Amino acid sequence: MTRLFEKTYLKPGAAPGHGAHASEHPHTGDATVSAWHYHHEQLSELDAQRTLRDGAGAHAGGLVWLHLQGTPSSQQLHAMGEAFGLHPLALEDVRHQGQRPKVDFFEGQLVAILRQPRHHNGSVELDQVNVFMVGERVVISVHSGEHDPFAPIRERMRSANRNFNRLGAAYLAYALMDTVIDQAFPVLEHISGRLETLEETVLDQPDRNTLNQIHILRRELLVLRRQLWPTRDVIARLMRDDLEPFTPELFPYLRDAHDHTIQIMDLLESYREMAATLIEAYMSAINQRSNDVMRVLTIIATIFIPLTFLVGIYGMNFDNPDSPWSMPELYTYYGYPVVWLVMLSVVAGMLYFFRRRGWL
Structure with missing residues (x-):
């Protein structure tokens, strides 16, 4: 079941940026690191570890894209922060998962945090995506999930998409965020199918398991709404603030991403x-x-009320032959079949009456 609360916190009272230092956390495993250089509509792969350690200074011109798949270790965060001059507070947000989608601005840096929904073992999981834009030619992405969703972007860069060459790192950052936003549509399509199935079950054969499935689905929708709603504000702020890399030429693409966030929220509310x-x-x-x-x-019960009355009357057995108040039917030759005929006639008459009234 999707967790409503999953954010990890520092110890209360710890200094800001505490989680960004390698010496303060044990080694918990490394994320997979990849790096690419895009120049003159050509995409080439770089030495990832060297780029993580030394930064992008050795590559003049074009874009440098560093991608970390999985949750980075403290050592990796420390090396990345030293190489690219990243702010400790931004690195702390990478270290501690469950952040609310937001966008922050530091000196010469833009940091965006988004949440990507996906299905895992029949439930909705949320991966955190951190996008750093350092200067005008370096983009760093960190995806906490197991699978890299950005392969289509690399294919677009290999296919001589001129927007990457013309608009630079801002367009690459937009493309990463737009890909994360669009990942919600397949999840919502799956939820739509579950709703249709549950609706048919409720109308045909509702049971307690059906109610449990509805509650699980409502919980997932609540989590998705809480985590995806701020994404709209992230894109809106990128269009609203006067940011040098995000020029008016990029605004149509940002408006398109903003429109996608509105569609997602409309679907979620529905x-x-x-x-x-x-x-x-x-x-x-x-x-x-x-x-x-x-x-x-x-x-x-209503049918048996008059039958019970009849057998109750004849079960009293007041059979004194000298009394004028004795039951005359007790010694009737055809009394027994006559009583059965009367009771069956009562049953048939009541059933006919119930059917005429629409009760059957």
């Missing part, structure tokens, strides 16, 4: 309403089923 409606439909279906059961039981 699905949340549908999930709430499903709970109401489930309760209505359960109540209707209970009413149907009670109606059948009431009809059966």
Whole structure:
């Protein structure tokens, strides 16, 4: 089940940027590091470890893109911070997962944090993505998940996409954020299918497992809304602030990404309403089923009320032949079959009456 709260915190009272220093945390495993150089519409792979250690100074012209897949170790963060001059607070946000999507500006640096949803073992998981733009020619991306979602961007760079060459690092940073944003659409499509399946189940055969699935889905939608809603503000701020790399020429692309965030939020709100409606439909279906059961039981009890009255009367056995108040039918030759005929006639008459009233 998707966790509502997953952020890791420093010890209260710790200094800001505490989590960025390698000496303060044990070695917990390294992220996979890759690096590329893009120049004159050509993409070439670099020595990743050397780029992480020495920065991009050795590559004149073009763009340098450093990508870390997985959660970086403290040693990697320390090396990256030293090589590219990254602010300790930005590195701390990489170290401690579960951050709210946001964008921060430091001297000559832009840092954006986004959350990418994905399906894992039948539930929704959220990976954190940190995008650094250092100056006008260096972009660093850190993706906490197991699989790299940015392979299509490298294919676009290899296919001589002129926007990367014309708009530089700002366009690459936009492309990374746009890819993360669009990853929500397949997840929402899967949720839509689950909603349709649950709706059919609620109308046909609702049970307690159905209710559990609805609650799990509502929980996932709540987590997605809480983590994806601020993404819209991130893109809006990039268009609103006077940032040198994000020129008006890039604004149409940012508006397109902003439009995608609005579509995602509209879908999320619609699905949340549908999930709430499903709970109401489930309760209505359960109540209707209970009413149907009670109606059948009431009809059966109502049918047996006059029959019980008849057999109760004739079960009293007041058979004194000298009393004028004795039951005359007790010694009737055809009394027994006549009583059965009367009871069956009562049952048939009541069933006919119930059907005419629409109760059956």
